[in-house]
Amino acid sequence: MPDRTVLVTALQGSGWHPAAWRVPGSAAARLTGLRHWRDLIVEQDRLGIDAVTLEDSFAAGPVDASGDLDTRTVVGRLDALLVASAVAPATRSIGLVPTVSVTHTEPFHVATGLQTLDHVSLGRAGWRIQVSPTTREAALFGRRPGGDDATALFAEAREVAEVVSRLWDSWDDDAIIRDVATGRFIDRDRIHGAEFVGAHVSVHGASIVPRSPQGRPPVFSLAHRADAAAFAVDTADVVLVTPGFDGVQARSALALVRDAEQAAGSDLRRPVLADLAVLIASSAAEAADALAALDAAAGTPYAVGSGSDTTVLATTVADLVERIGDLRALGYAGVRLRPLRIPIDSTAIARQLVPALVTAGLRADVASRPTADLRTRLGIAPAVSRYAAARPVSGRSSQEVSA
Template sequence: MPDRTILVTALHGAGWHPAAWRADPAVARDTTRLAHWRRVVVEQDRAGIDAVTLEDAFTAGPLDADGDLDTRTVVGRLDALLVASAVAPATRSVGLVPTVSVTHTEPFHVATGLQTLDHVSAGRAGWRIQVSPTTREAALFGRRSGGDPATLAAEAREVAEVVSRLWDSWDDDAIIRDVATGRFIDRDRIHDARFVGEHVSVHGASIVPRSPQGRPPVFALAHDDDAARLAVDTADVVLVTPGTSGPSGAVGGGGGVGAVRGVGAVGGVGLEARGALARVRHAEQAAGSATVRPVLADLAVLLGSSLAEAEDELAALDAASGSPYSGASDAAVLATTATGLVDRIADLRAIGYAGVRLRPLRTPADSTAIARQLVPALVTAGLRADPPSRPTVDLRTRLGIAPAVSRYAVPAQGVSS
C-alpha cells in the first residue's frame, strides 16, 4: 500500500447530484464545452490531485429507474477519452482516467485511444473499465438487450486481455530510425497480439508505438462479489463503495461528517467499509493473485464552511430533485467540512485503504473545495505531501503500482568478461 493517501476526483457532468446544475445553471451549458473541463482539470492538477476520472456512457445522460433519460439532471456529454486527450497538454502531473466501456467498443480502438492519451500526457493515462448493461445502450448498436451479467463480465475479461496484448505488441525499442538501411522500425520487435475468444478476437499489432507507461493503470469498480472478481482479473486499482459509519453519520472530530447512509461503526469506520475491503482481498486470494491492489473508497461529497451549511445545501439539492440522493447513490453521501472529511479519510487509511475517490456532488463548487480546502487540510494532517515538493512521475508510479513489463520482453543476458 502506498505510504501516502491516494486522492482521486471523479468528475461527472454538473456534479454527481442530479440537481447539481440548479446550484449554478450556467454549469449546465458548460458541461459540453471543452474550456470548462480544461479549467476544472487544471485546478485539480495544480492542487496535486493524483488523478481525475471522467465518467462516460453511450447515453446522453443518466437513466432513471425505467431506463429512460433522467430529465432532472443535465443531458448531453462529451466523450471522456477525447476530453482527457484534449486537456492533457494543459496539465503537468495529474493522472487522466477516462471511463471507456468494453461492451460496445472495439478492443483495438480502446487500446489505441488510451495509448494515444498516454503519449500526449507523457505517461499519465489510466482507464476506468466499465460494462454497459442497459437495453437503451444496446439499442444504439442494434442489439435487443444489454446482456446478462455473466456474459457481460466474460466479454469484459476478454476485452481487457486483448487491450493488454495490444499495449504489449510493440517493444520499447521497436522504433530504430536506421537511416543506413532505410528502416524506421524493427519488425522483429513488433508482435502479433493474436487472441480468439468467445466474444472478441484480434490479429496483428497495435498501430500505436508502446506508450510511456507500457500499460496505463486500469481502474474498476467492485460493488459486489462478482464485480470484485472481475476487478481482480482486469484492474490495477479497485474502487469500492463502503457505507458511512455510525447511526448519525458522525465520524471523528473537527466538525463531524453529516452522512446520509449509516451502518454500525467499528473502530471509527463502518462495518461495510471493512467488508468492502475484505471482499477485494478475498477475490485476490481466490484468484491466486500475489498482487495486493490499491483499494480506493468512493465517497460522494458536498463540502461546506460548516456542517450545518453543508447539510442545508444538500437538503436543498434533494428538495430540488424530488428525492434524497442517498437513495440513488451506490456510495456514501457525505455533507461535511474539509476537516470532517480528513477525519473520515484517516479512518479509512487506518484499516487498509490506499485512499479515496471523491465524487463532488456539485462541479465546480465541490471539486474546487476539494482542491483548495481538502488538499491543504490533508497536508496539515500528514496524509499528503505538499504538491510543490512532489516530483512529476508517471501515473503507475504515483499510485504505487509496479512498472508494466511486456509479456514479450526478453530477459537481459549477463555479459561475461
C-alpha cells in the same frame, strides 16, 4: 500500498447530484465547451490532486419511470477519452482516467485511444473499465440485444481487457530504430501480434500505436459486489469500492477485494480506493441544508438506493480529513471523491481538502509530490512487456546483427 494518501476526483456533468445543474454558479451552461473541462482539470492538477476520472456512458443520461430520458437531470455528454486527450497538454502532473466501456467497443479502438492519451499526456493516462448492460445502449449499435446478465458481460470484458493488454505490449519499447544506413524505420522482430481467440473477441495483429510511456496505463475498476471484485482482481491495477464511513462496512468492502485476490491466487495487493460522494461546506449544518435543498429540487433524496451507488456525505473539510485518516488506517490507499456540485465541491476538494490532508500528515506538500508517470504516482510497479523475456540478451535482433 502507496506511502501517501491517494486522492482522486471523479468528474461528471455539473456534479453527481441530479439537481446540481440548478445551483447558482453551476457549470451547466459550459459542459460542452473544452474550456470548462480544461479549467476544471488544470486547477485540480495545480493544487495537487493525483488523478481525475471522467465519467462516460453510451446513455445520454438517466431515464425516468417511463423509460424516457429524465429531463430533470443533465442530459448529453462529451466523449471522456477525447476530452482527456484534449486537456492533457494543458496539465503537468495529474493522471487522466477516462471511462471507456468495453461492451460495444472494439478492443483495438480502446487500446489505441488510451495509448494515444498516454503519449500526449507523457505517461499520465489511466482507464476506468466499464460494461454497458442496458438495452437502450445496445440499441445504439444494433449488433446484439442488451440486457446481458452480469456473468456474460464480465466474461466478455475479461477478454477485451486481455486483448487490450496484449495490444499495449505489441510494440517493444525500442521497436522504432530509425536506421538511416539500412533504410529501416522499425525492426519487425520487435512488433508482436495480439493473436487472441476467445468466446467473445478475436483479434490478430499489432496495435498501430508504438508502446506508450507507461507501457500499460493503469486500469481502474469499481468493485461494489463479489462478482465485480473478482473481475477487478482479474483486470485492474486500482480497485474502487463503495464502503461508506462505517468501520464495519469499510472493513467488509476492503476484505471483499482481498478475498477475491486470495481466491484468484494473486500475490499482488492492489491499491484500493474508497469511492464516496461528497458535499463540502463550512459547517455540518450548512452542508446538511445544502444537501436538503438539492434533494428538494430533485424531488427525491440522493442516497444509496436512490440514485447513488455509494455513501453520500454532506460534511466539512475537517470531518472529511478525519474520515479519510480512518480509512487509511484500515488499509485503504486513499479515496476517490465524487463532488455533488461542480465547481463548488470540486474546488473545495482541491483548494481546502488537499492542504488539510497535508497538515494532517496524510499527504506530502504539492511542491514535493512526484511528477513521474501515473503508475509511479499510484504506487504501482512499472509494466513489463510480456515479450521482454524473449528478447536476446544483447537487446539486438537477428536482423540488426546481420545488417
